[in-house]
Amino acid sequence: MKKRSITVAFQGAPGAFSHRAAQQLFSEEVKVKPCQTFGEIFDAVSDNTASHGVIPIENTLHGSIHENYDNLLRYRLSIFGETTVRIEHHLITPPGVSFKSLKRVYSHPVALNQCRVFLQKHKRLEPLSYYDTAGSVQMIMSERPPEAAAIASETAAKIYGAAILKRNVEDNSQNFTRFFLVAKQDSSGLEPCSETGTWKTSIVFAVKNSPGTLFRAMACFALRDINLTKIESRPNREKPWEYMFYVDIMGRSNEPGVQRALTQLAEISSFSRILGSYCPRTR
Amino acid sequence: MKKRSITVAFQGAPGAFSHRAAQQLFSEEVKVKPCQTFGEIFDAVSDNTASHGVIPIENTLHGSIHENYDNLLRYRLSIFGETTVRIEHHLITPPGVSFKSLKRVYSHPVALNQCRVFLQKHKRLEPLSYYDTAGSVQMIMSERPPEAAAIASETAAKIYGAAILKRNVEDNSQNFTRFFLVAKQDSSGLEPCSETGTWKTSIVFAVKNSPGTLFRAMACFALRDINLTKIESRPNREKPWEYMFYVDIMGRSNEPGVQRALTQLAEISSFSRILGSYCPRTR
Numbered sequence: 001m002k003k004r005s006i007t008v009a010f011q012g013a014p015g016a017f018s019h020r021a022a023q024q025l026f027s028e029e030v031k032v033k034p035c036q037t038f039g040e041i042f043d044a045v046s047d048n049t050a051s052h053g054v055i056p057i058e059n060t061l062h063g064s065i066h067e068n069y070d071n072l073l074r075y076r077l078s079i080f081g082e083t084t085v086r087i088e089h090h091l092i093t094p095p096g097v098s099f100k101s102l103k104r105v106y107s108h109p110v111a112l113n114q115c116r117v118f119l120q121k122h123k124r125l126e127p128l129s130y131y132d133t134a135g136s137v138q139m140i141m142s143e144r145p146p147e148a149a150a151i152a153s154e155t156a157a158k159i160y161g162a163a164i165l166k167r168n169v170e171d172n173s174q175n176f177t178r179f180f181l182v183a184k185q186d187s188s189g190l191e192p193c194s195e196t197g198t199w200k201t202s203i204v205f206a207v208k209n210s211p212g213t214l215f216r217a218m219a220c221f222a223l224r225d226i227n228l229t230k231i232e233s234r235p236n237r238e239k240p241w242e243y244m245f246y247v248d249i250m251g252r253s254n255e256p257g258v259q260r261a262l263t264q265l266a267e268i269s270s271f272s273r274i275l276g277s278y279c280p281r282t283r
Numbered sequence: 284m285k286k287r288s289i290t291v292a293f294q295g296a297p298g299a300f301s302h303r304a305a306q307q308l309f310s311e312e313v314k315v316k317p318c319q320t321f322g323e324i325f326d327a328v329s330d331n332t333a334s335h336g337v338i339p340i341e342n343t344l345h346g347s348i349h350e351n352y353d354n355l356l357r358y359r360l361s362i363f364g365e366t367t368v369r370i371e372h373h374l375i376t377p378p379g380v381s382f383k384s385l386k387r388v389y390s391h392p393v394a395l396n397q398c399r400v401f402l403q404k405h406k407r408l409e410p411l412s413y414y415d416t417a418g419s420v421q422m423i424m425s426e427r428p429p430e431a432a433a434i435a436s437e438t439a440a441k442i443y444g445a446a447i448l449k450r451n452v453e454d455n456s457q458n459f460t461r462f463f464l465v466a467k468q469d470s471s472g473l474e475p476c477s478e479t480g481t482w483k484t485s486i487v488f489a490v491k492n493s494p495g496t497l498f499r500a501m502a503c504f505a506l507r508d509i510n511l512t513k514i515e516s517r518p519n520r521e522k523p524w525e526y527m528f529y530v531d532i533m534g535r536s537n538e539p540g541v542q543r544a545l546t547q548l549a550e551i552s553s554f555s556r557i558l559g560s561y562c563p564r565t566r
Contacts, residue, residue: 037399063346063515109392109414116320129412131392214514215498215505222498231497232346232515 009033009041009050015134015156017085021179022054023155024083024282025190038068042075045182053077053182059087060176064232069204069246072182072275079202079276081181081190086173089115091166092137092157093149099165104128106136107151115151118169125149137162181278193279199252200229200279205265205272206242213268214245220264221249224257242270252277292316292324292333298417298439300368304462305337306438307366307565308473321351325358328466336360336465342370343459347515352487352529355465355558362485362559364464364473369456372398374449375420375440376432382448387411389419390434398434401452408432420445464561476562482535483512483562488548488555489519489527496551497528503547504532507540525553535560 008030010018022032033050035041041053055071058064072079089111093102104126105112105119112119112127119127130136136150141160149165150156157164180202181190193199207213214233221228230248251258253274266272291313293301305315316333318324324336338354341347355362372394376385385408388395392412395402402410413419417439423431424443432448433439440447463485464473476482490496497516504511513531534541536557549555 037396058346059349060517061350063341063349066342066346067344109412113320127414129392129414131410131412209510209512211508211510212505214511215501218498218501222495225494227492227494228497228516229492229518230516233511233513235512 005051007031007033007050008052008054009035009044010054011035011038011041011056013132013134013138013156015137015153015159016132017087017153017155017177018054018056018179019134019159020153020155021056021083021085021177024085025054025081025179025181027190038065038071042071042077042182045077045184046075051183052080055180055182056177057180058178060174061172064246066234068180069234072180073204073273077182077184079180079278080183082178082200082278082280083181083282084176084178084280087114087170087175087177088153088168089133089151089170090154090157090164091118091149091169092140092152092162093165094141094144095161095163097149097163097165101147102149102165103147104145105149105151106130106140106145108133108136111151114171114175115169117171118166134159180276182276190281193281198250198279199277201249201251201253201258201277202275203247203249203262203265203272204244204275205247205269206236206244207269209243214243216268217245217265220261220268221247224261226251226257226261288334290314290316290333291335291337292318292327293337294318294321294324294339296415296417296421296439298420298436298442299415300370300436300438300460301337301339301462302417302442303436303438304339304366304368304460307368308337308364308462308464310473321348321354325354325360325465328360329358334466335363338463338465339460340463341461343457344455347529349517351463352517355463356487356556360465360467362463362561363466365461365483365561365563366464366565367459367461367563370397370453370458370460371436371451372416372434372453373437373440373447374401374432374452375423375435375445376448377424377427378444378446380432380446380448384430385432385448386430387428388432388434389413389423389428391416391419394434397454397458398452400454401449417442463559465559473564476564481533481562482560484532484534484536484541484560485558486530486532486545486548486555487527487558488530488552489525490552492526497526499551500528500548503544503551504530507544509534509540509544 044050133152134156137156236242327333416435419433420439519525
């Protein structure tokens with residue numbers, strides 16, 4: 001796949017945190033395809049409307065995004081990259097607006113909730129909910145509602161030509177989202193693996209819910225000194241007595257030790273699938 | 284603690300899904316204390332403004348709510364009950380309003396997003412974001428904006444005397460949220476354990492991130508045939524090379540086998556804490 005054919009689908013308006021993730025993953029600016037839902041991202045990559053998709057997979061405050069694990073299982077795409085974005089919220093206005101003149105702030109309710117300390121300190125600022133963080137910047141720039149600001153990312157401010165009036169109005173500095181890059185096949189254009197980047201492999205498998213089944217599954221990795229960096233169980237609602245596990249291990253799926261571990265896992269689980277091998281990337 | 288002294292704190296307006304969870308947990312109507320944030324719930328129970336708190340801990344689509352695991356660690360409350368609420372969204376209006384007359388629908392953006400199929404089918408209904416699902420019902424009942432409906436729970440419709448015009452406008456019928464009941468000490472007034480209810484214990488522990496550490500922790504349970512119903516890892520951001528694990532096991536913390544497993548776990552982990560033993564309850 002040639003570099004010029006790269007189009008990255010993500011959920012949200014241009015300037016969303018997913019857009020920032022896409023910028024971190026690729027070595028230069030790429031075409032983007034904003035989508036309304038996560039399902040649309042997977043559809044776009046499946047039918048070649050986009051070459052890649054960027055999906056959030058977990059957040060340090062809110063946990064794993066199961067919907068996207070479901071999508072990874074439902075569609076036949078693989079993971080080729082990983083990046084982490086710190087969720088930083090800024091107070092954004094059209095250029096030249098003073099802080100003192102502000103009376104209302106638009107953003108997504110989740111973002112407003114994450115800036116509660118700032119909003120409580122400045123009680124004159126009425127929080128008003130909007131569909132999307134980046135979309136609220138687009139709206140204040142195009143419609144120019146009086147005395148209004150938005151709360152969104154730096155990327156959103158840049159894209160819509162807005163000014164950042166106050167940086168980092170979020171309550172919690174430990175708010176990070178981890179994103180996966182998904183595609184049908186490996187492709188050029190990605191940032192090289194970072195210095196500290198070592199390969200990881202994501203796996204999904206299912207075992208019957210009885211004592212010791214998970215322990216036997218863990219043994220596949222522990223007996224080969226393969227380190228786990230994530231494990232998460234999820235009841236399988238279609239098969240009530242089964243559990244699904246999401247596991248990330250250190251190593252690449254084509255390394256002999258990892259291959260042997262995965263063969264053993266397939267033997268003892270009722271279902272298993274390699275979602276992809278990748279290394280962390282950042283620009 | 285006497286029954287009449289029960290006050291249950293939860294996040295959201297009256298009629299929120301947390302309110303429904305509270306109704307499922309107690310054998311009769313109890314006083315409620317709506318809170319704006321999860322932290323406020325823990326504060327209210329800690330300073331005795333409320334006797335109990337109801338907190339969402341995981342959702343089938345969105346995963347674990349890490350913020351509440353953090354609160355469980357930060358505050359010294361215990362878990363005494365568990366219940367699961369199916370997230371059902373209904374189209375709600377003041378009584379006597381016809382579906383044909385509607386032009387706009389208010390709700391929290393997450394709820395609007397979960398009713399995308401319905402909203403796409405009825406494109407004349409403009410989705411308008413509001414701070415809270417139950418709050419949007421309260422608003423349409425008190426302010427009566429013209430040609431407007433809300434999307435929220437049945438509990439919200441009942442509380443504000445509104446009518447359900449269309450039931451179950453949500454896309455996904457597999458949307459469930461699991462709630463914990465937290466308190467300082469055990470208390471009367473709870474629904475008895477359900478017939479199928481068997482005791483569970485929730486534990487948090489930390490181990491160093493090196494191959495085999497999790498495997499050794501799992502051995503504490505597997506070697507005693509104690510079944511795990513949940514496991515989830517989370518990087519410890521304060522100690523970069525450590526992982527935190529949330530584990531639910533079958534059994535009560537005062538059973539001899541469970542006690543021995545927990546003693547062994549304490550021995551091999553750098554930190555461990557029992558969050559509580561409880562059985563599922565439903566009314």
